[in-house]
Amino acid sequence: MPMDRSQTIFALASAPGKAGVAIVRVSGAKAGLSINLLTGKKDIVPRQARFLSLYDTGGVLIDRALVLFFQAPKSFTGEDVAEFHLHGGRAVVDALCSVLTGDLGLRPAEPGEFTRRAVENGKLDLTQAEAIADLVDAETEAQRRQAVRQYEGVFGQKIEEWRDVLVRALALAEVDIDFSDEEVPEDSVGGGRILCAEVREAISAQLADRRRGELIREGLQVAVIGPPNAGKSSLVNALARRDVAIVSSIPGTTRDVIEVRLNLDGYAVVLADTAGLRDPTEEIEAEGVRRALQRAGEADMVVLLRDGVLGENPINLPESMVNKPYITVWNKSDLFWPVPQEGLRVSATTGEGIDAVVAAIAAKAKEMLGGSAAPLTRPRHRYCLEEALSALVRAQTAKEPELFAEDVRLALRALGRIVGKVDVEDVLDIVFRDFCIGK
Numbered sequence: 001m002p003m004d005r006s007q008t009i010f011a012l013a014s015a016p017g018k019a020g021v022a023i024v025r026v027s028g029a030k031a032g033l034s035i036n037l038l039t040g041k042k043d044i045v046p047r048q049a050r051f052l053s054l055y056d057t058g059g060v061l062i063d064r065a066l067v068l069f070f071q072a073p074k075s076f077t078g079e080d081v082a083e084f085h086l087h088g089g090r091a092v093v094d095a096l097c098s099v100l101t102g103d104l105g106l107r108p109a110e111p112g113e114f115t116r117r118a119v120e121n122g123k124l125d126l127t128q129a130e131a132i133a134d135l136v137d138a139e140t141e142a143q144r145r146q147a148v149r150q151y152e153g154v155f156g157q158k159i160e161e162w163r164d165v166l167v168r169a170l171a172l173a174e175v176d177i178d179f180s181d182e183e184v185p186e187d188s189v190g191g192g193r194i195l196c197a198e199v200r201e202a203i204s205a206q207l208a209d210r211r212r213g214e215l216i217r218e219g220l221q222v223a224v225i226g227p228p229n230a231g232k233s234s235l236v237n238a239l240a241r242r243d244v245a246i247v248s249s250i251p252g253t254t255r256d257v258i259e260v261r262l263n264l265d266g267y268a269v270v271l272a273d274t275a276g277l278r279d280p281t282e283e284i285e286a287e288g289v290r291r292a293l294q295r296a297g298e299a300d301m302v303v304l305l306r307d308g309v310l311g312e313n314p315i316n317l318p319e320s321m322v323n324k325p326y327i328t329v330w331n332k333s334d335l336f337w338p339v340p341q342e343g344l345r346v347s348a349t350t351g352e353g354i355d356a357v358v359a360a361i362a363a364k365a366k367e368m369l370g371g372s373a374a375p376l377t378r379p380r381h382r383y384c385l386e387e388a389l390s391a392l393v394r395a396q397t398a399k400e401p402e403l404f405a406e407d408v409r410l411a412l413r414a415l416g417r418i419v420g421k422v423d424v425e426d427v428l429d430i431v432f433r434d435f436c437i438g439k
């Protein structure tokens with residue numbers, strides 16, 4: 001993405017559309033000038049809110065607004081930043097923006113450009129920038145908690161600590177390389193290997209997080225499976241509190257996998273309704289059953305829904321479900337009594353027992369996703385850590401100090417990419433692709 005960093009940029013930082021207040025943010029050398037031009041005031045004190053009238057260059061009043069100025073480097077981006085908090089009408093924002101583009105020649109910001117500048121100016125590392133995107137996208141409590149921890153720099157600091165240790169290991173190896181012909185008092189590359197092993201173990205432990213962070217971010221995949229007519233679609237509708245799937249008394253109604261995103265007790269869940277499992281009667285149903293089994297196999301958790309009226313007749317559980325966390329739920333409790341089997345009892349039509357199903361899914365989710373350490377939140381982190389790990393495994397067996405040093409350098413590079421310290425341009429392009437404008 002060729003972006004001119006010397007240009008002053010601006011964007012609507014608040015949500016687009018009508019609102020009580022809209023915030024337009026300006027970053028770059030002309031931020032102060034934009035305040036001068038719009039307000040006619042030259043005596044703006046940084047970090048002090050002023051309530052001022054904004055005028056266009058023809059002297060026509062645009063709005064009265066709260067105006068803030070942050071002087072570089074003490075700002076979000078590390079550059080001069082101006083903020084205009086105006087009334088959130090579209091025409092008000094448009095009028096301000098046309099002065100910014102027309103008279104001041106400022107450029108509308110690209111998606112994520114403010115945060116990108118913050119990274120480039122050393123205000124944030126890349127994991128913190130990603131955390132800002134996650135914080136803005138957070139829909140559940142678990143997502144918010146995870147994002148805010150990463151924004152605090154918990155993960156980035158861990159990477160920096162590992163990098164420090166590896167730099168020391170590298171220095172020890174360099175001693176061996178530089179003084180190979182002379183007397184080196186100790187086996188210094190040996191010391192380097194010990195340091196490497198420490199980092200290697202720490203990275204392995206970090207990688208063994210069962211993808212918790214990614215699952216919190218992306219949502220836990222939960223598939224509802226069971227025999228036809230058990231009420232799977234009715235249950236999914238009841239959990240989603242809306243009519244997402246067709247319900248009918250004809251067995252074999254659902255064919256495609258139908259997904260709905262839910263927030264269950266603070267965890268993001270992608271709930272999937274599937275076709276009833278039985279020997280299919282025709283081609284389309286056969287495809288539905290195939291998809292249901294595939295989805296059950298890919299899911300992180302399965303809700304096995306059964307018809308309580310029919311009782312405990314045996315069903316063949318798909319092989320892919322072995323070792324998968326699952327909950328058995330008996331439906332149609334309004335029609336059967338007493339509880340014949342182990343598992344939860346629910347009526348998808350009356351709503352009886354629905355809260356217990358939510359609680360059971362959430363409890364399992366907590367079991368799978370809970371934990372205090374900062375987990376990896378993106379596949380990007382995982383790839384880089386895996387790369388660093390394999391370099392360190394190689395380093396461990398490298399005989400020559402030169403080869404050892406080379407592998408440690410590769411590991412350092414892979415870790416550096418996580419926090420945005422190496423290959424910066426390439427990595428930034430990828431990370432900021434998913435940002436929205438104004439961040």
Ligand SMILES: Nc1nc2c(ncn2[C@@H]2O[C@H](COP(=O)(O)OP(=O)(O)OP(=O)(O)O)[C@@H](O)[C@H]2O)c(=O)[nH]1
Pocket residue numbers: 227228229230231232233234235246247248249250251252253254255274275276277331332333334335346347348349350
């Ligand atoms: N009495 C009663 N009927 C229910 C309950 N849940 C579902 N039903 C009925 O059972 C029938 C089947 O419901 P669906 O939700 O379509 O069942 P399904 O498991 O999705 O069925 P397929 O998509 O065909 O596999 C419908 O007539 C529902 O009204 C319940 O809790 N009590």
Ligand SMILES: [Mg+2]
Pocket residue numbers: 232233234245246247253254273274275276
């Ligand atoms: Mg169905």
